Amino acid sequence: MTRRLLLLGSAFLLIALGLAWGLEARHPEPVALTPSLTGYVEYCITCHADLPVISPSHPVETFGCVLCHGGERLALEADLAHSSMRGGGNPSALDVVEESCGGETCHGGTADDERDHIQRVQTSIQVTYTGAITSLRYTFGAQPDLLPFYGVSAVTDTSLPSHTGILQLLAFDPAMESSPALQAFGQNCLTCHIGGLPAAGEQYQRLSGCVACHSPASGEQQVHTLTTSLSYTQCNACHNRGNYDLRSMTFVERSDQAQTRLQEYYQPIAQFTRCEYTLDCVDCHTRTEAMGDGDLHASKADSQYIQCQTCHGTPSALPLTRTLSDPDDIAFRLAFLTPVVDLQLGDTILITEQGEPLWNTLVLPDGTYQLVGKATRQFFSFRPVLGSDCTQTGLDQSSASCHACHAMDR
Amino acid sequence: MRPNFFHHLHPPTIPAKQARWRYTLGAGGTAIFLCLVLVVTGALEMFYYVPTPAEAALSIQTLSYLVPFGGLIRNLHFWAAQLLVVVSAVHLARVVFTGAYAPPRRFNYLLGLALFVFVLLLDFTGYILRWDTGIQWALVVGVNLVHSIPWAGETLHRMLVGGAQPGSATLLRFYAWHIFGLMLPALIATAWHAFRLRRDGGIAVPPPRQRHTPERISRFELVRREAAAVLFASAALLLLALLSPAPSAAPISDITALTGEVRAPWFFLWVQQMLQWGSPFFWGVLVPLLVLALLALLPYALPLPVSGELGRWFPRSNRAAQILLAVLALVVLVLTLLALRPPA
Numbered sequence: 092m093t094r095r096l097l098l099l100g101s102a103f104l105l106i107a108l109g110l111a112w113g114l115e116a117r118h119p120e121p122v123a124l125t126p127s128l129t130g131y132v133e134y135c136i137t138c139h140a141d142l143p144v145i146s147p148s149h150p151v152e153t154f155g156c157v158l159c160h161g162g163e164r165l166a167l168e169a170d171l172a173h174s175s176m177r178g179g180g181n182p183s184a185l186d187v188v189e190e191s192c193g194g195e196t197c198h199g200g201t202a203d204d205e206r207d208h209i210q211r212v213q214t215s216i217q218v219t220y221t222g223a224i225t226s227l228r229y230t231f232g233a234q235p236d237l238l239p240f241y242g243v244s245a246v247t248d249t250s251l252p253s254h255t256g257i258l259q260l261l262a263f264d265p266a267m268e269s270s271p272a273l274q275a276f277g278q279n280c281l282t283c284h285i286g287g288l289p290a291a292g293e294q295y296q297r298l299s300g301c302v303a304c305h306s307p308a309s310g311e312q313q314v315h316t317l318t319t320s321l322s323y324t325q326c327n328a329c330h331n332r333g334n335y336d337l338r339s340m341t342f343v344e345r346s347d348q349a350q351t352r353l354q355e356y357y358q359p360i361a362q363f364t365r366c367e368y369t370l371d372c373v374d375c376h377t378r379t380e381a382m383g384d385g386d387l388h389a390s391k392a393d394s395q396y397i398q399c400q401t402c403h404g405t406p407s408a409l410p411l412t413r414t415l416s417d418p419d420d421i422a423f424r425l426a427f428l429t430p431v432v433d434l435q436l437g438d439t440i441l442i443t444e445q446g447e448p449l450w451n452t453l454v455l456p457d458g459t460y461q462l463v464g465k466a467t468r469q470f471f472s473f474r475p476v477l478g479s480d481c482t483q484t485g486l487d488q489s490s491a492s493c494h495a496c497h498a499m500d501r
Numbered sequence: 502m503r504p505n506f507f508h509h510l511h512p513p514t515i516p517a518k519q520a521r522w523r524y525t526l527g528a529g530g531t532a533i534f535l536c537l538v539l540v541v542t543g544a545l546e547m548f549y550y551v552p553t554p555a556e557a558a559l560s561i562q563t564l565s566y567l568v569p570f571g572g573l574i575r576n577l578h579f580w581a582a583q584l585l586v587v588v589s590a591v592h593l594a595r596v597v598f599t600g601a602y603a604p605p606r607r608f609n610y611l612l613g614l615a616l617f618v619f620v621l622l623l624d625f626t627g628y629i630l631r632w633d634t635g636i637q638w639a640l641v642v643g644v645n646l647v648h649s650i651p652w653a654g655e656t657l658h659r660m661l662v663g664g665a666q667p668g669s670a671t672l673l674r675f676y677a678w679h680i681f682g683l684m685l686p687a688l689i690a691t692a693w694h695a696f697r698l699r700r701d702g703g704i705a706v707p708p709p710r711q712r713h714t715p716e717r718i719s720r721f722e723l724v725r726r727e728a729a730a731v732l733f734a735s736a737a738l739l740l741l742a743l744l745s746p747a748p749s750a751a752p753i754s755d756i757t758a759l760t761g762e763v764r765a766p767w768f769f770l771w772v773q774q775m776l777q778w779g780s781p782f783f784w785g786v787l788v789p790l791l792v793l794a795l796l797a798l799l800p801y802a803l804p805l806p807v808s809g810e811l812g813r814w815f816p817r818s819n820r821a822a823q824i825l826l827a828v829l830a831l832v833v834l835v836l837t838l839l840a841l842r843p844p845a
Contacts, residue, residue: 104736108739110739111742134567165567
């Protein structure tokens with residue numbers, strides 16, 4: 092009896108040992124990577140070898156995975172390895188972005204070296220959403236004027252002096268509002284800022300944080316790519332999707348199916364010139380318009396300043412230009428990041444009224460201009476207004492005035 | 502056949518009736534086997550484990566995922582420790598439900614009870630050595646319980662934690678307690694426990710004239726049975742270790758920022774449940790000590806089994822002790838189940 096038990100026990104133990112050996116042999120061979128920036132070995136690529144390098148500026152041999160994503164660099168079990176990842180799969184979510192993408196040598200530097208992207212984004216109108224909050228509170232009688240008091244979350248301007256005079260915004264709390272319309276606004280509409288998660292529904296899907304703009308993902312599909320070549324479709328993930336209904340305080344998704352690029356612009360009553368629907372948004376609109384200039388602004392109108400005249404000038408003046416003489420000019424860094432033009436010292440480019448380089452433009456010897464699409468790499472040439480048949484007066488130089496003659500037939 | 506070293510650890514013969522599985526449940530022997538597994542796997546873990554807050558959890562990850570068979574060693578250590586709590590409790594229950602603590606075995610009963618406390622403390626200190634976010638609450642609650650003791654709490658807390666709040670000194674102290682302060686005395690007490698078993702006359706049996714059968718088995722048969730038990734226990738342990746890995750969580754980045762679920766290790770869930778009822782000192786320290794005191798007093802304060810009833814389950818003569826243990830076990834079980842309920 093006991094001898095039989097011994098035999099049976101031995102058989103069980105042998106089976107268990109065989110199983111242990113088999114399972115050990117089935118474990119994936121750990122693949123080590125020691126990124127030069129951290130010096131710590133990490134094993135993420137044991138499972139994630141198929142992920143593409145996120146961008147040419149972030150080679151995996153230099154950055155690895157953990158520096159940006161967090162996570163357990165030694166764990167070869169998915170749950171544990173992913174348990175401490177910053178922002179889930181999105182380290183650029185605004186609540187963790189400083190830790191993931193910040194640091195003075197990365198994107199959390201100073202305004203002087205123009206590496207203060209995170210600080211600027213946190214105060215930008217796309218994050219604070221303060222224009223919408225302010226105008227609605229004013230409209231529904233919650234405040235007597237259009238002075239900005241609230242953002243989606245509390246934010247302080249740390250880059251003093253403030254050129255706008257707005258030093259801080261408090262967190263907008265819909266529960267403190269007496270107007271049902273403002274409460275509904277808080278309920279339904281605060282998803283429209285890049286720090287927030289999008290509203291439910293496939294049509295609203297986008298990523299949040301930096302990758303809301305900088306990752307060419309659409310819908311629920313996510314890709315491991317960061318880019319500065321932003322196509323207009325990336326902007327359309329939020330813009331041109333429909334219209335607000337202020338009576339029901341809801342967003343009404345557009346019902347039409349756009350067949351052409353011109354139709355993709357919404358606002359049925361609005362007018363657009365050819366360059367507005369031929370170029371990509373980022374071909375004209377600058378990074379400080381989109382990502383903020385470090386100051387808190389009251390509304391979009393206060394921070395968005397590019398007009399037709401920025402590139403075309405007026406009937407009485409040519410657009411502003413700069414001849415690149417400094418090798419450290421920010422134009423070269425921007426052109427390096429989005430390599431669509433071969434910018435050289437001595438080239439003359441257009442600049443904005445605030446001195447930002449339109450580095451994808453070039454002033455040609457014949458006095459005309461050239462622009463290269465940042466996403467499309469298409470070449471466009473155009474002329475200044477000065478010397479043309481334009482009869483516009485010098486006082487009416489906003490884009491709306493240009494639309495009077497140059498709007499396309501929709 | 503000449504008896505070898507292992508045979509000599511056993512008496513030449515023991516009564517066949519009391520050597521049956523259904524009487525001993527094999528619990529005491531399995532507990533000793535699990536202790537050996539724990540010593541061997543623990544010694545292997547010491548080659549990789551680094552007892553510093555920055556390195557502890559990472560060194561466990563290295564052991565678990567990057568060292569060949571390291572994960573298996575850690576899982577075996579974990580499961581042997583959990584099973585030891587269960588097997589020790591079963592052994593205690595067997596001794597009480599068969600009346601095997603009757604004189605002259607009362608001292609050995611107390612030794613066994615002390616060993617059970619050692620097992621719980623070793624399990625708790627081992628749990629803390631993970632130093633990951635999964636153990637943070639248990640650590641803080643545990644050391645705060647010590648702090649709640651009147652008069653001596655402050656000093657005991659400082660001795661245990663090594664500072665005002667848990668940190669590197671705490672981890673080093675738990676490490677030292679786990680490996681020296683608790684394990685060495687526990688090993689000595691285990692040897693003493695086994696020695697007293699022999700000295701007290703081996704397994705509890707009725708006096709010779711009251712035995713139903715004079716049949717005995719030899720030490721050779723006994724060792725064979727033990728070997729079979731070891732084989733089955735090893736296979737079961739291996740399967741548990743293979744199928745259910747020991748828990749891990751992300752390393753603690755800030756000991757003062759408590760994250761994760763508020764949960765004690767499973768064998769202290771009953772205490773965690775009582776802590777909801779008020780005074781941490783009363784519910785968290787006094788009541789568990791009271792339970793321990795009741796168990797310790799059981800052979801002294803309650804009617805003892807008569808010698809003629811020894812060597813079988815549930816003798817009538819010590820019914821009171823059996824009921825006391827059953828009630829205590831039921832209360833602990835119910836409290837544990839209550840603590841396992843998902844939060845409302």
